[in-house]
Amino acid sequence: MPESSEQTLKLAIPKGSLEGPTLDLLAKAGYEVYVSSRGLRPASNDPELDLYLIRAQEVARYIDQGFIDCGITGYDWASEFEDNLVDLTELPYSRATPRPTHWVLVVPEDSPIRKPEDLQGKRIATEGVAITERYLKAKGIDAEVEFSWGATEVKVPDLVDAIVDVTETGSSIKANKLRIVDTLLTSFPHFYASKGAFEDPWKRQKMERLTLLLKAALEARDKVGLKMNLPADKLSALLEKLPAMRRPTISQLSEEGWVAVETVIDEKVVRDIIPTLKEIGAEGIIEYPLNKIVP
Numbered sequence: 001m002p003e004s005s006e007q008t009l010k011l012a013i014p015k016g017s018l019e020g021p022t023l024d025l026l027a028k029a030g031y032e033v034y035v036s037s038r039g040l041r042p043a044s045n046d047p048e049l050d051l052y053l054i055r056a057q058e059v060a061r062y063i064d065q066g067f068i069d070c071g072i073t074g075y076d077w078a079s080e081f082e083d084n085l086v087d088l089t090e091l092p093y094s095r096a097t098p099r100p101t102h103w104v105l106v107v108p109e110d111s112p113i114r115k116p117e118d119l120q121g122k123r124i125a126t127e128g129v130a131i132t133e134r135y136l137k138a139k140g141i142d143a144e145v146e147f148s149w150g151a152t153e154v155k156v157p158d159l160v161d162a163i164v165d166v167t168e169t170g171s172s173i174k175a176n177k178l179r180i181v182d183t184l185l186t187s188f189p190h191f192y193a194s195k196g197a198f199e200d201p202w203k204r205q206k207m208e209r210l211t212l213l214l215k216a217a218l219e220a221r222d223k224v225g226l227k228m229n230l231p232a233d234k235l236s237a238l239l240e241k242l243p244a245m246r247r248p249t250i251s252q253l254s255e256e257g258w259v260a261v262e263t264v265i266d267e268k269v270v271r272d273i274i275p276t277l278k279e280i281g282a283e284g285i286i287e288y289p290l291n292k293i294v295p
């Protein structure tokens with residue numbers, strides 16, 4: 001375990017839906033976090049980090065109050081504190097996909113509610129009471145909003161007329177035979193800092209370095225490196241046929257008439273590209289995973 005450090009940065013990691021993907025991202029960024037089964041103050045391989053596992057809903061409030069220097073949480077839960085926080089960066093990852101989450105107004109498939117205005121005088125259950133009330137107010141709709149502790153999908157139509165819930169893949173909506181009436185908010189995780197921490201030169205530099213590494217790790221996601229040797233006279237054929245190979249590095253090989261080509265491409269096109277490269281005349285093709293890309 002690394003030695004303790006003089007100066008530390010108090011960083012909150014969201015406990016719950018985002019915990020797993022956030023720990024994976026931190027690891028890719030170079031920060032191994034060791035979470036024990038009940039421990040909410042995880043250790044890490046960086047003695048300058050003082051880590052807290054805090055519910056996503058509460059991260060922004062503790063940063064706002066200055067108890068925590070910075071943290072990762074969904075934009076949805078931080079939006080009401082937005083004016084008091086420094087938004088260091090958006091981090092485009094989710095629980096299961098690279099897509100953002102949506103807070104949606106949902107009713108049973110056969111509900112008579114077709115548009116938001118049909119909610120006038122109705123009852124809505126949600127974990128996001130503030131998000132829902134802000135939305136209704138903006139639309140001038142008067143409806144009763146009650147807090148839900150979760151498993152919200154089960155409440156329509158017997159307990160309430162509609163719900164507002166998070167959706168990512170849409171599978172919960174489908175499984176519960178629900179229909180989306182409107183989208184209230186779209187959210188990715190963000191890395192937020194308190195204004196106080198941002199004004200502290202040491203903390204600011206530490207957070208900016210962390211931001212760079214987190215973004216670099218996300219940038220490298222779903223990309224791979226590709227390297228090969230190629231007869232020099234086939235180079236133009238290769239570049240013509242493979243527009244996916246943007247800005248490759250070309251270097252001369254010691255063997256006359258041959259070049260080495262190196263590039264970064266989306267992993268999803270690799271299975272089409274490698275056989276084509278072989279057909280064009282490439283040899284010694286290697287594909288390798290990437291941890292970080294810093295533009």
Ligand SMILES: Nc1ncnc2c1ncn2[C@@H]1O[C@H](COP(=O)(O)OP(=O)(O)OP(=O)(O)O)[C@@H](O)[C@H]1O
Nearest residue numbers: 015016017018056074076094095096101166168187
């Ligand atoms: N299915 C999901 N896919 C991706 N992100 C999600 C999903 N559910 C929630 N999130 C995101 O994770 C954060 C926390 O979500 P939420 O408030 O639902 O708490 P939770 O961690 O899922 O815990 P709970 O079990 O109480 O719902 C939010 O920023 C939200 O946008």
Ligand SMILES: O=P(O)(O)OC[C@H]1O[C@H](OP(=O)(O)OP(=O)(O)O)[C@H](O)[C@@H]1O
Nearest residue numbers: 150151152165166167168169170171172
């Ligand atoms: O569109 P999907 O990919 O299906 O994701 C949406 C589901 O994920 C969240 O549930 P969670 O697991 O947080 O449980 P909860 O119902 O206790 O909030 C959300 O409340 C939905 O139920």
Ligand SMILES: [Mg+2]
Nearest residue numbers: 016017150166
């Ligand atoms: Mg949830």
